[in-house]
Amino acid sequence: MPANWMRRSFLAAACASAALLAACGSSDVESAFTPTRFVAFGDAQADVGQVGGKSYTVNDGTLNIWTKQLASRYGGTIAPVSASGLSYAQGNARVAATPDAAGDASTPTVTQQVTQFLAGQQPADGDLVIVSAGASDIIAGMAAVQAGTLTEAQYVDAASQAGKNLAAQVRRLSDAGAKHILVTGTYDLSRTPWAVAIGKQDLISSASLRFNNDLLVAIEDLRKTVFYVDIAYYVNLFQGNPGGYGFTDGRTPVCTSVDAGPGIGIGAGEVNSSLCTSSTLLTDADPGRYVFADKVYLTPAAHRRFGDYAYDRLRQRW
Template sequence: MAANWMRRSFVAATCATTALLAACGSSSIDSAIAPTRIITFGDAMADVGQKGSGYTVNDGSLFNWTQQLASHYGLVLKPVSAGGTSYAQGNARISATPDAAGNAGTPTVKQQIDQFLANPQFKADDVILISAGASDIIAGMAAVQAAAQTEAQYVAATGQAGKDLAAQIGRLSDAGAKHIVVTGSYDLERSPWAKALGKQALIHQASLSFNDELKVAIKDMGKTVLYVDLAYYVNLFEANPGGNGFNNGKDPVCTSVDAGPGIGIGAGQVNSALCTPSTIVAGADYNRYVFADKVYLTPNAQRLFGDYAQQTLSHRW
């Protein structure tokens, strides 16, 4: 089993590098679908600037994986706040409020979908992207730290959040969406946040619970739903940064400290929504870091995953 896992990791890590994407065969297959519209829901992992900035180094590039995927089809993805079709918003939870940072006004993923389904007009070639879960994992950990729930309750609650996300995906499918791409959360055990807390094992259990329950609940939606494994991809980035074009898979590159609740991991922490090329570690090349802050990814990591997600999509539809 260990040998097989290592072989799979090596192959995937090799295919993840930008220079070798074509050699792995993905680019040789043209997608049959040519979407004219991409619609997204979720949290900071899919937020393309709902409040003016994304959760990464805001350098004016395609800084989010959903934008990168859209660019393969010649599409420009903008937030709903700017007249676009991306409903995702940083710190949004699946169905619970307040959000990860304590803001009751942030639309949950359910509320984002409610807003869209108030006037659903799906086109046959629409692609829906959903990336969420991190905010529920972060909020649950804060409740554990505040002794508001036990560790066992935390893991159970994140599992329920995975089921809740599956229910929202089902609503979209039932309403006529035919191409729904779902990522779940990456394993936040890998994040600088989990390591700083010294709670990697617990946060791993919560991340696994979320993703496992989500995948079980969508297993019968295979006709319209595609799961793309963000967790596996970030594992490769963090564990083998050099093999994927990075030189730092452990530390945040941004220095943009937020005096407020920021991304929900506490006051006085780096918040990448405030990060620009002028607020990074001195002398650092942020394109060679995996993490922008203690949770969210740099533009280069986002783009690499966006390429992978598009290739996976092209194999399916």
């Protein structure tokens, strides 16, 4: 199933990305877009330290989140709103539903994040607006399946609706005047140590696919202002063939920072990478050789690789 998911996801994203690219053409030296601000919305995939300066990866003082790496490639920086920046993304945030993946009703949804931004200002011509979410809805939905409050079919349908809801937020930003919006969905969470541990790879793969595909379909007509960068395709590549991308382990979490509480939403007593530092790693482990920080989220090395990939794709588009 995961291999088929990868092929289908790549084909869907490639078609959408090709359409978006064809609409505006590739950038060149004279016309290339250089952002003056970086604005971000989403969940742990894009959280640059909203709470306590901690991100969901190894907190080692490096460019440890892909949006930081992306901004650095343009010679810029990105910071959380809590530190007077413009990244509203927050770990465990769902697209529209509450509570969050860890059961906290106070975490702003992506919808609320966009509302907060638009209430105070409007997008500027030099903004690169980043929308990156989906994992928290997949995690929260699986918790409901395990609790018996959602059927498997309802779980996949809920993921589909969450993808459509994320597309609605992209549309709000475009309608408000954002001219350069980078969108990612979720990577295929069936390939994570979490999915393997609970034996639900096929179901989680179906939910991840539906989220991304319905997001893509709903933003297809926004090709003038929106560009989709396929995180699912790229993470599949280095998770499936870690040696080809400088990794030695695509299956084992490198962090040992166990959270007695709800953590990242996959249960109590699990590793929570937002608590992870260079001092809470597997013995003698080099985090640069691992794909996963915890059972769901990526290491800084994996984030940087995706940040570089996103930068290269954006330079081809704008």
